[in-house]
Amino acid sequence: MHRLAPLVCAGLVLAACSGPAAPPAVRVAGVPFHAQEGFRCGPASLAMMLGWTGLDVRADTLEAAFARRSGDPRKVLVAAAARYGRFAYPVSGLDAVIAELDSGHPVLLLENRGVAEKPLWNCVVAVGHDRGALLVNGGGQAGRAVSFDLLERLWGDAGHWGLVILNPGDLPVAPRRDGVVAAAANLGLAGRHWEAVLAYDAALARWPGDSEALTGLGASLRLLGDAQGAAEAYRAAAESTSTVAETRDGRRQ
Structure with a gap:
């Protein structure tokens, strides 16, 4: 009995030092990459989301929808997805985004890289998460890691707004009745x-x-x-x- 005690204690010490295991990395499969050249972040992000649902849409074919309107792109993104026959459902908050990613759904995120009085909108597509960071397709890079802290600064100023785009008949992870009907x-x-x-x-x-x-x-x-x-x-x-x-x-x- 006394000989076993040090081994048990050593095991407890090792467990305490190692801490809880980090959650496994998640990466959504099947999301195409479109480089966001110039001010094409909205069309490129939407093309990636539509591509994941099975539609082969070029970013430049989506530019007209964004060119007709300036400012906050939320309504443009939702309306454009609907015109392509896709179910566009807004989500809010990091927990909701992580839940969608864990279920295999990419999420389009709206960032504000300006200030509240003069916003500079930017769109990226979250395609996974790993060790305290989201993996995003944005700019000229696919799967770039963005820490949750940096994300909070950019995404928080845009109201923590995200968009899930699904095939009609599919639902997000935690749907609200009013959001689904809308x-x-x-x-x-x-x-x-x-x-x-x-x-x-x-x-x-x-x-x-x-x-x-x-x-x-x-x-x-x-x-x-x-x-x-x-x-x-x-x-x-x-x-x-x-x-x-x-x-x-x-x-x-």
Whole structure:
């Protein structure tokens, strides 16, 4: 018994000195690289995100969407992704970004390299993380390590805004109902009604009977010429709204 004690203690000392094991590095596969030349960070980042979903889109073909608008590129990025039939879902905060990367989803990040009064927007694509740093495709380099501290300074001034772009029917790691319905609606506004149907179906699989998703589904089906499907969706939306109202009234009594 006494002979074993020093060995056990030595093991405890070694464990204490080594500390907890670092989490394994994560790298999202299949993200193409487009160099961000000049002021093409937005088009290049969007091309990388769309390429990961299976669309071969050149950065220069996306420049027109950004040239028509100056300033904050968030709305441009979301609308452009929807025009290509992709589900664009904003995320916020490092934990959310890490969760998406761990699930194999790249995340487009918006940085502010200026000051609050005079922002200088820059886009990069997070493709992984390793030992306290994000791995990003940005500028002329793929997989560049950016420490969390530096990221906080650049990304924090842009409101910790990120964008996940997925194939319609897929959902982010921790979806919010309102965000999913809004992303589906953006597809409809872009004229991508079949993709909107897929997104609304995914929302309803997650939140059955949601009246907003059912209403959006009905509108998309109507525009696709499916009158019967649209009527069924509208009917289900009305029934869901009525049930919610009755439940609310019952709680007040």
